[in-house]
Amino acid sequence: MSRRGPATDYLQRILTARVYDVAIESPLEEATQLSARLGNRVWLKREDQQPVFSFKLRGAYNKMVRLSPEQLGRGVICASAGNHAQGVALSARRLGCQATIVMPVTTPQVKIDAVRTLGGTVVLHGDSFSDAYGHALELERTTGATFVHPFDDPDVIAGQGTIAMEILRQLQGPIDAVFVAIGGGGLIAGVASYIKAVRPEIKVIGVQTADSDAMLQSVKAGKRVTLHDVGLFSDGTAVKTVGEETFRLARELVDDFEVVDTDAVCAGIKDVFQDTRSILEPAGAMGVAAIKQYVARTGCQGQTFVAITCGANMNFDRLRFVAERAEVGEEREALFAVTIPEERGSFKRFCELIGPRNVTEFNYRISDEKIAHVFVGLSSRTRGESAEIAQRFVQHGFATVDLTHDELAKSHVRYMVGGRSELARDERLYRFSFPERPGALMRFLSRMHPDWNISLFHYRNQGADYSDILVGLQVPPNEASELQEFLSSLDYPYVEESLNPVYRLFLR
Known part of the structure; x- marks a missing residue:
């Protein structure tokens, strides 16, 4: 790299990126109803309208089109449970090479089918993205296929940066800030690199969910931080460790961060629907949620903001949850x-x-x-x-x-009022995230002490890869250490709610 700085280092890469063999120049549309409500102009960069309903094919293709004929002949491989997988599969079909996509066994069938429809070979391995990622690297070593990283690669970053190039060409007047969702950091690294090289006065604001904020924590710590667990509602940004190169660029170029919660994202999905009649996936609506939060926090008026609506691969079954929580989010x-x-x-x-x-x-x-x-x-x-x-x-x-x-009230207790029982002695209440796969409950039950009793169990399928489960366990007070060992052995994320006032009012 030259000594000119990270933004100018990437300017030429972005200007010469090859993405339009597979990608479209997505529209930049004003959200007129939202703009009127907020007193600021809000523009939507519609990456949800790409052929795979996500920006991811830009970076994937820009990486793959630069491979030699020999490399293409050996094929490509990636690990992904969603949008990157479809981008790689479509790019491989365009370039005439074989694509192997390693996905966790928990991946919803709709995403597996989408990759296969595009010609990709799906390999199911492991319970998590980390498991799939490790297996993909092993296949890379044994097959000679080229690994296409979802975010931590200069060519992938440059491909995503073409979005910023289009924004500045489509909206040549004043822009106060561009809001960008962050998972591993490839999108914001590319967007920030171009904007800071060409229009440095424009703020680039990263957006993360409160339960998947690896980039923000890393920037604060001055080094990459690995999260133990990540929230899975916005599965497109559920990344435990950001990229090394994307972290370097974000730390240098991103002006600020907004952290949004699930309810705000659901409200953002509704906002975009009201203006466009399109339904975004959670990651796609994070920028809109952040703009609303930014305006409420700063009180600004008359400014111009752009949100990158980065994806629309939404499971239909999740719409019930989104509709319920959007009202609270607003x-x-x-x-x-x-x-x-x-x-x-x-x-x-x-x-x-x-x-x-x-x-x-x-x-x-x-x-x-x-x-x-x-x-x-x-x-x-x-x-x-x-x-x-x-x-x-x-x-x-x-x-x-x-x-x-109150999360417990919104997710569970509103459906369970009247469940108090005099029989629930020594009850401890926990919220767990269970993977949506056969055997998850049996794993829980088989590890539980045979003398303990389940006094409460509430589950509601929200159409996601993981479900939020509420469980009451009757455990004698002198067995607290055994309970802690049991919880640790599960490796399911959990929160104890035994002291939650909602529980004590309605269920205890």
Whole structure:
């Protein structure tokens, strides 16, 4: 590399990248409804309209088209459970070479079928991306095929950087910031390299989910950080360790980061749908979610922002979850646990307090002679309004807990109100992430102590690779160390919820 700096190092690579044999110059469209709501101009770079519904084919093809005829003759190999796999398979078909795609056995069938339709040979191996990645490297050594990395390769980075080249050509007026979702870092490394070389006044803002923020943690630490677990809702950005080269570029060139949660991403999917009638995958909506958060945090008006809608490979079964959580993400729905006296007239008095608001959910079961705990969902008009509603209930004598941002309440308890049992002695409550594959539950049960009892179990399929499971375990207090050993042996991500006030109000 030259001494001119990382941005100029990549400028020539991006300008000479070959992507348009397989990729289109994706449209740059203004989200007019969202722009009007935010008081800022919001543009969408529609990479979800690529032939494989993702930007990933740009980098894959730019890498593969530069291979020698001898290398192409030996084929290519990659590890991926999604968009990169389809990009490699399509590029291989265009170049007339064999592509082997190693995918975890947990990969949904829709993604396996998509790769096979494009001509790729699918090898299923391991339970995770890490397992598949290790097997792909082993196949590379034994077959002589060329490994195509999903993000940590200069040619892949340069291919993704052509998106920024198109943005600046399509929108030549002032741009205040471009918001880019980050997984391994290939997209933001390419985009930042081009923008900082050509229009350095434009901010490049990276976007990560709160449970998959490896790049942000790495930048803060000054070195690459490996996460123990990553959230899987935004599977396109669920990366435990960012690339070495992508980290170098991001640390030097990215201006700032926004961290968004699942509800905000779901609301972003809805925002894009309302403006375009298109449905993005979670990673594709992260930029939109970040723009909304940035505007709310800074109060800026009249600025111009671009969000790269980087993918639309959404499992249809996940739309139910997205629709439910989008209302909370927009803070159009507020959730509460309200305690009311078990006496005549109290319920009517509580309903009078609700007034003209739309009730989105109301769950109640009698469980005590003196008081009743009610789970209530109400429509809200502005962000932060739930705290005002809760305060109003309390002022009128109804003890209230605001559950609008409580994950246990949103994912499970809203469907389980009335489940308190006097028989659940010594109960401990846990949320687990189980892989969606046969045998996951049996692994859990077979390792559990035979004298322990499952006192609560709640599961709801959300159409994802992993499911959030709520489990109550009855474990004697003197067996706490055995319980910890059991939890560690599973290697399933978990959170203990035994002290959660929602649990104690409705289930304990």
